Amino acid sequence: MVKHQLNETVYGVIRFDAGSNAAVNNFTSGTGKQQLFDVREAYAVAQGSGLTFTAGKFATYEGIEVIDGWLNPTITRGFLYYLAEPVTHVGAKLHYTTPMFDVGAGVVNGWDTNNGFFYTGDNNPMKTVLWRLAATPSPMFWAAFSGAYGVEKPGVDSDPRLSLDLTGAVTPIPQLAINFQGNYGSEKNSHISKPGEAGKWIGFGLQPVVKVDAYQVGLRFEYFSDDGLSRTASFVNPTDATTGAPSNSNDKISLWTLGVAPGYTIANALLLRGEFRVDGADKEVLWNGKKTQTSLTFAASYFF
Numbered sequence: 472m473v474k475h476q477l478n479e480t481v482y483g484v485i486r487f488d489a490g491s492n493a494a495v496n497n498f499t500s501g502t503g504k505q506q507l508f509d510v511r512e513a514y515a516v517a518q519g520s521g522l523t524f525t526a527g528k529f530a531t532y533e534g535i536e537v538i539d540g541w542l543n544p545t546i547t548r549g550f551l552y553y554l555a556e557p558v559t560h561v562g563a564k565l566h567y568t569t570p571m572f573d574v575g576a577g578v579v580n581g582w583d584t585n586n587g588f589f590y591t592g593d594n595n596p597m598k599t600v601l602w603r604l605a606a607t608p609s610p611m612f613w614a615a616f617s618g619a620y621g622v623e624k625p626g627v628d629s630d631p632r633l634s635l636d637l638t639g640a641v642t643p644i645p646q647l648a649i650n651f652q653g654n655y656g657s658e659k660n661s662h663i664s665k666p667g668e669a670g671k672w673i674g675f676g677l678q679p680v681v682k683v684d685a686y687q688v689g690l691r692f693e694y695f696s697d698d699g700l701s702r703t704a705s706f707v708n709p710t711d712a713t714t715g716a717p718s719n720s721n722d723k724i725s726l727w728t729l730g731v732a733p734g735y736t737i738a739n740a741l742l743l744r745g746e747f748r749v750d751g752a753d754k755e756v757l758w759n760g761k762k763t764q765t766s767l768t769f770a771a772s773y774f775f
Contacts, residue, residue: 472484472485472486472487473485480517480518480519481515481516481517481518482515482516483514483515483516484512484513484514484515484516485510485512485513486510486511486512486513487508487509487510487511488508488509488511488538489507489508489509490507491505491507492540493506493507493508493509493511494506494507494509496509496511496538496558496559497509497583498583510528511528511530511538511559512527512528512529512530512559513527513528514526514527514528514529515527521567521568521569522565522566522567523565523566523567523568524563524564524565524566525563525564525565525566525577526562526563527561527563528559528560528561529559529560529564530558530559530560531556531557531558531559531560531601531619532575532601532602532603532615532617532618532636533555533556533557533617533618533619533634533636533638533654534551534552534555534556534636534638534652534654535551535638535650535651535652535676535678536548536549536551536552536678538558540770541742541770541772543678543689544650544678544679544680544689544690544691544732545678545689545690545691545730545731545732545746545748546732546744546745546746546768546769546770547730547746547748547766547768549676549691549693549695549728549730550674550693550695550726550728551652551654551674551676551693551695554672554674554695554697554702554703555634555636555654555656555672555674555695555702556634556636556654557581557582557583557619557634558582558583559583560577560579560580560581560582560599560601561579561580561584561592561593562577562578562579562580562598562599562601563577563578563579564576564577564578564579564601565577566603570607571606571607571608572605572606572607573603573604573605573606573607573615574603574604574605575601575602575603576600576601576602576603577600577601577602578598578599578600578601579598579599579601579621580592580593580594580598580599581593581594581595581597581598581599581621581622581623582599582619582623582632594623594624594625594626595622595623595624595625595626595627595628596628597621597622597628597631598621599619599620599621599622599623600619600620600621601617601618601619602617602618602619603615603616603617604616604617605617610642611641611642611643612639612640612641612642613639613640614637614638614639615637615638615639616635616636616637617636617638618633618634618635618636619632619633619634620632620633620634623658624658624661629659629660630658630659630660630661631658631659632656632657632658632659632661633656633657633658634654634655634656635654635655635656636652636653636654637651637652637653637654638650638651638652638653639651646681646682646683647679647680647681648679648680649677649678649679650677650678650679650680651675651676651677651678652674652675652676652678653674653675654672654673654674654675655671655672655673656671656672656673656702657669657670657671657672658670658701661699661701662698662699662700662701662722663699663700663701663704663722664699664721664722665699665722668699669699669701670697670698670699670700670701670702671697671698671699671701672695672696672697672698672701672702673695673696674693674694674695674696675693675694676691676692676693676694677690677691677692677693678690678691678692685735685736685737685739686733686734686735687733687734687735687736688731688732688733688734689730689731689732689734689744689746690730690731690732691728691729691730691731691732691748692727692728692729693727693728694725694726694727695725695726695727696723696724696725696726697723697724697725697726698722698723699722699723700722700723700724703724703726703756706724706756721754724752724753724754724756725752725753726750726751726752727750727751727752728748728749728750728751729748729749730746730747730748730749731746731747732744732745732746732747733745739774740773740774740775741771741772741773741774742770742771742772742773742774743769743770743771744769744770744771744772745767745768745769745770746766746767746768746769746770747765747766747767748765748766748767748768749763749764749765750763750764750765750766751763
């Protein structure tokens with residue numbers, strides 16, 4: 472990350488990613504045309520009197536998990552991160568912040584648009600509206616209601632997508648933070664087997680984090696259901712094997728995940744973590760045609 476402070480009120484930020492994470496965040500992983508370099512964010516900020524204006528490419532409002540994996544409760548990311556919410560936007564937004572409230576709105580090109588240089592263009596002639604309403608009534612609780620509404624299909628100006636997201640955290644004691652998220656979304660005329668109907672999805676998750684001195688444990692439980700496969704069509708073949716027509720019995724997928732990630736920080740600088748994760752589905756759509764899969768992950772992060 473490179474940051475330049477022009478003066479007391481204006482600064483600019485550019486964040487770069489290189490390697491497999493870049494391909495995941497720009498949605499080229501597994502396509503045969505992986506782009507292993509990504510300008511994750513590139514924006515300018517002007518602020519004063521409680522107002523903050525941001526223009527450029529920036530991360531979404533929605534969700535618990537963020538792009539920097541070491542800041543998340545667990546190492547890997549859940550289904551909501553990619554399926555229920557966007558990752559980045561290109562456009563402009565305006566915030567007003569007080570010690571208790573945070574209110575913002577913006578106009579952007581859309582969700583993770585893959586047109587243009589470094590994924591900064593637009594894939595249709597329409598714009599998307601963003602918003603965020605957040606409150607922190609006490610140090611023990613905060614919550615944010617955010618969302619996006621706009622056309623996301625390439626080359627069209629109809630069938631808008633809606634995402635509504637409630638994310639927050641409860642901190643009953645300094646050693647425990649309970650992160651929560653609920654998400655509902657829909658997209659008109661996007662049901663894979665019922666022409667004219669909207670595809671709809673719903674998801675929720677809990678991600679508690681316990682920290683005691685240098686030790687920590689992050690947990691995740693998450694559920695995601697996609698009615699119409701507007702978000703998960705790549706997981707299945709939604710056609711009847713005999714007729715080749717859309718299969719109504721195969722147009723909804725439910726996914727869940729459980730994870731535990733213990734960690735230890737050495738000398739306040741080196742974070743070592745491991746994660747054991749179990750994923751499940753109501754259909755055989757996971758790795759190698761299974762309904763469940765397990766994975767084990769290790770990560771090291773050095774802060775300086």
